[in-house]
Amino acid sequence: MTYIIKGDTGDWEVVIGLEIHCQIVSKSKLFSGSSTTFGAEPNTQVSFVDAAMPGMLPVVNKECVRQAVRTGLGLKAKINKRSVFARKNYFYADLPQGYQISQADLPIVGEGTVILDLLNGETKEVGIERLHIEQDAGKSLHDQYPSKTCIDLNRSGVALMEIVSKPDMRSPEEVGIYLRKIRSIVRYLGTCDGNMDEGSMRCDVNVSVRHLGEELRTRTEVKNVNSVRFAMQAIEYEAQRQVAVYESNGEVVQETRQFDASKGETRSMRSKEEAHDYRYFPDPDLLPLVLEDGLIEELKAELPELPDEKKDRFMQEYGLKKYDACVLVVSKKNADFFENVAKGRDAKKAANWVMGDLFGVLNKAGKTISESPVSAENLGKLIDLISDNTISGRIAKEVFEIMVETGKAPDVIVEEKGLKQVTDTGAIEAAIDEVMTSNPDKVEQYRGGKDKLIGWFVGQVMKATKGKANPAMLNEILKKKLSE
Amino acid sequence: MSNKLTDITISKARDGLEKGEFSAVELTKAHIEAMEKTKYMNAFITETPELALKQAEKSDKRIKEGKAGAMEGIPIGMKDLFCTKGVLTTAASHILDGFKPSYESTVSANLLESGAVMLGKTNLDEFAMGSTNHTSYYGSVESPWKKNNSDEKIVPGGSSGGSAAAVSAGVCMAATGTDTGGSIRQPASFTGLVGLKPTYGRCSRWGIVSFASSLDQAGPMTRSVRDAAIMLGAMAGFDEKDSTSASIPVPDFEAALKKDVRGLKVGIPKEYMADGLNTEISALWSKGAEWLKDAGAEIVNISLPHTKYGVPVYYIIAPAEASSNLARYDGVRYGLREEGASLDEMYANTRAAGFGAEVRRRILIGTYALSAGYYDAYYIKAQKVRKLIAEDFRKAYENVDVILTPTAPTPAFAFEDKSINDPVTLYLNDIFTIPTSLAGLPALSVPAGFSSDGLPLGLQIIGKHFDEETILRVGHTMENAAEFTAKPVGGVR
Numbered sequence: 001m002t003y004i005i006k007g008d009t010g011d012w013e014v015v016i017g018l019e020i021h022c023q024i025v026s027k028s029k030l031f032s033g034s035s036t037t038f039g040a041e042p043n044t045q046v047s048f049v050d051a052a053m054p055g056m057l058p059v060v061n062k063e064c065v066r067q068a069v070r071t072g073l074g075l076k077a078k079i080n081k082r083s084v085f086a087r088k089n090y091f092y093a094d095l096p097q098g099y100q101i102s103q104a105d106l107p108i109v110g111e112g113t114v115i116l117d118l119l120n121g122e123t124k125e126v127g128i129e130r131l132h133i134e135q136d137a138g139k140s141l142h143d144q145y146p147s148k149t150c151i152d153l154n155r156s157g158v159a160l161m162e163i164v165s166k167p168d169m170r171s172p173e174e175v176g177i178y179l180r181k182i183r184s185i186v187r188y189l190g191t192c193d194g195n196m197d198e199g200s201m202r203c204d205v206n207v208s209v210r211h212l213g214e215e216l217r218t219r220t221e222v223k224n225v226n227s228v229r230f231a232m233q234a235i236e237y238e239a240q241r242q243v244a245v246y247e248s249n250g251e252v253v254q255e256t257r258q259f260d261a262s263k264g265e266t267r268s269m270r271s272k273e274e275a276h277d278y279r280y281f282p283d284p285d286l287l288p289l290v291l292e293d294g295l296i297e298e299l300k301a302e303l304p305e306l307p308d309e310k311k312d313r314f315m316q317e318y319g320l321k322k323y324d325a326c327v328l329v330v331s332k333k334n335a336d337f338f339e340n341v342a343k344g345r346d347a348k349k350a351a352n353w354v355m356g357d358l359f360g361v362l363n364k365a366g367k368t369i370s371e372s373p374v375s376a377e378n379l380g381k382l383i384d385l386i387s388d389n390t391i392s393g394r395i396a397k398e399v400f401e402i403m404v405e406t407g408k409a410p411d412v413i414v415e416e417k418g419l420k421q422v423t424d425t426g427a428i429e430a431a432i433d434e435v436m437t438s439n440p441d442k443v444e445q446y447r448g449g450k451d452k453l454i455g456w457f458v459g460q461v462m463k464a465t466k467g468k469a470n471p472a473m474l475n476e477i478l479k480k481k482l483s484e
Numbered sequence: 485m486s487n488k489l490t491d492i493t494i495s496k497a498r499d500g501l502e503k504g505e506f507s508a509v510e511l512t513k514a515h516i517e518a519m520e521k522t523k524y525m526n527a528f529i530t531e532t533p534e535l536a537l538k539q540a541e542k543s544d545k546r547i548k549e550g551k552a553g554a555m556e557g558i559p560i561g562m563k564d565l566f567c568t569k570g571v572l573t574t575a576a577s578h579i580l581d582g583f584k585p586s587y588e589s590t591v592s593a594n595l596l597e598s599g600a601v602m603l604g605k606t607n608l609d610e611f612a613m614g615s616t617n618h619t620s621y622y623g624s625v626e627s628p629w630k631k632n633n634s635d636e637k638i639v640p641g642g643s644s645g646g647s648a649a650a651v652s653a654g655v656c657m658a659a660t661g662t663d664t665g666g667s668i669r670q671p672a673s674f675t676g677l678v679g680l681k682p683t684y685g686r687c688s689r690w691g692i693v694s695f696a697s698s699l700d701q702a703g704p705m706t707r708s709v710r711d712a713a714i715m716l717g718a719m720a721g722f723d724e725k726d727s728t729s730a731s732i733p734v735p736d737f738e739a740a741l742k743k744d745v746r747g748l749k750v751g752i753p754k755e756y757m758a759d760g761l762n763t764e765i766s767a768l769w770s771k772g773a774e775w776l777k778d779a780g781a782e783i784v785n786i787s788l789p790h791t792k793y794g795v796p797v798y799y800i801i802a803p804a805e806a807s808s809n810l811a812r813y814d815g816v817r818y819g820l821r822e823e824g825a826s827l828d829e830m831y832a833n834t835r836a837a838g839f840g841a842e843v844r845r846r847i848l849i850g851t852y853a854l855s856a857g858y859y860d861a862y863y864i865k866a867q868k869v870r871k872l873i874a875e876d877f878r879k880a881y882e883n884v885d886v887i888l889t890p891t892a893p894t895p896a897f898a899f900e901d902k903s904i905n906d907p908v909t910l911y912l913n914d915i916f917t918i919p920t921s922l923a924g925l926p927a928l929s930v931p932a933g934f935s936s937d938g939l940p941l942g943l944q945i946i947g948k949h950f951d952e953e954t955i956l957r958v959g960h961t962m963e964n965a966a967e968f969t970a971k972p973v974g975g976v977r
Contacts (some may be wrong), residue, residue, distance in 0.1 A: 048587055051569075054573070091831055093816050279854035287695045
């Protein structure tokens, strides 16, 4: 699974660290009471504070702080009882204050760990460097007028968490898994909705390459990547580019780059020399953020079961294979659905139905589990109908298809369509007799030693009973009759 | 004391209004007339006489209904650093051209709520940066005071110079000031007024145009200690919109004046006897100590060893914060905009045209102090020394109740003095007021005497955190002893 770039000068490995910006789920902004609803008309969710009117002062939204602490706990990280808001100073038209309130030296969350389940079944730990809280900027709209730029301040002041990893990842695959894992954790916690296409989660990717065993080389930072796929593509491109630079005796320069999704390449934005001097200093409008006694413990106690714990429990409690457990716990809704189906039933069968049949249907239709036409209750009932021999597994697939189409309960469908399994010995015997009587030659051949014909007989009888004959009974009676 | 409506104190006006000796409208009209007569001072950037009369009418109604607030019907000036709803707010800067806030600062709202009548927005040094009122985009303010036998124009001090001139001349009964390094106390000293800088956190900063967030504090400028107590009570209070405002109750400051100073220990810091301290001021300081001793206080010599670092520390921290606080004046959303071919050019054109020389100087100093490679040497070090200065006071207060010092090392400057164009001389004029600001302590300037050429001089009483009551009490005693009754020749009192 190692990701190696073969070069003329030897093998290269790629070293990746991520800064993920997550929009904190909260009703109002980090330092003002304005709403944070996505997609509102431009400049309709802007307070005097967000617009940086003279004399306006920030007041921290305690719910955002709690969300950051929850996230820190979910990342198994150290929570700093005392942290400090700092100003990051730079001029831009969509940054009304002329600075972003962020955290520099003393972030609210310190070091933590995230465990990745790799595709080959191995696990890998990625270190978390820190998590800090900061304000989002507004949005510049350059396409409204030919020579003017419009500013929408709805996003201005919205709370973000920046989760900074250590440079622990070594392949695009690992980055993909890491991003999905972080998204899964914050969604479980309800601290970020993780919707990368709406911009509520985006990342900056730091990439460098080196020969195996070397010290770290110069890194570049690809800014504002807004999908898992793009992040992986950007890394692949950037790693190849850097290797090519080194192998043509060039030097990689430290710079920020942007990813062009349409071309799949990265482009230079600004070099180190053009980089801003952000003049960070503690925000004198805000006192140091000191968490009340007991807050961390309180939030810890309220923490939901997170993907890793759920995965372990699914493996133990339901005897699921690791891969299956991993797939099921990615989304809490999927996991909950599975548990509702599995409750009091054969968990492996439940997992097969959920992951195989149901996910197949949903993926094909591009639907999420919340939009599933088949409820957990009904899928459970379907499994029950198989277990108590009301229908056969084959008929069950048929019933499932109707459930997908109509959303009806399986027992109703079985009743309406008369799909109930025939377990009446007499009826099965009669059907067998008829097939044997109409096909004396086949009976002769079977009795002459052509054992394989048993399948043909089963098929004929099933056809005659419209598939409803109990397969076990059918087999037993048929064998008996043929060998008479 | 005279009975002229433009010469009475708030406490006296309060009685007169209650007894029906005059109405709030009459009181306001008298002051509007005074404003007309003293236009030469340039004390106001915006006058709001119509608004004032409307407010006065409402005050009369409330007085009749027995619902008078603490400042009911009292005509005041509002330093033009306070955002006032629907009324031009400039910070004396070109960059805020045409800016009419849609909101009212907490302190001005508190004052209006208590019945105060706003006559207008008073002039100041641009963004409160200055000690002469010469840096205002709207022109210098002239003090109503004159030297003996001289017609030289005198500065009222700064940055709250317009407020100082207006109250001193009898145009308003009191005015708001803001004090970052001495901007209430120094002009109070220069114009014979009482000026109180409360403890940092006592008054909300919400809606006051920020200069240096960790130092800015609003306070009253009045003609008596009692008036300062009354007005502070109306201004102060916890405000959840200002994270640095203190969540503690507001005491009855006026009630504190009932107590005398017997048994109080008054500290005299030796470091304030700086080399070359003006002998008149030095003598007045001794006299002040004598008055308090005669009234029963004990005089104790103390040391505040880090005093000498106050001015350099202040001139790193205040500009650093200002450089960031003033970044929002970028021509994008309000105020002045000078177009440019690019966004950066628009910024440069706007800020070059919008900010005056002193503001630009401080933005540059502050930007430098925060820059990569200099931050540790300047900003971080200054913060460390700031802690040492605060620690000096903490230790001193283990032995004393208040500290007595001069307010300023000089009397008011004349317009012609060369020194008023020299930033270093001016920065050093805050030498006695800055350490208190850095420590966040309350301090009161009380008029105590005169220079040999007849200009007012003040003494400063510094208190413990949130102990405005004791400094008002000491100030009250000093006021009685000093019998400062002189009036400026250029006023209407």
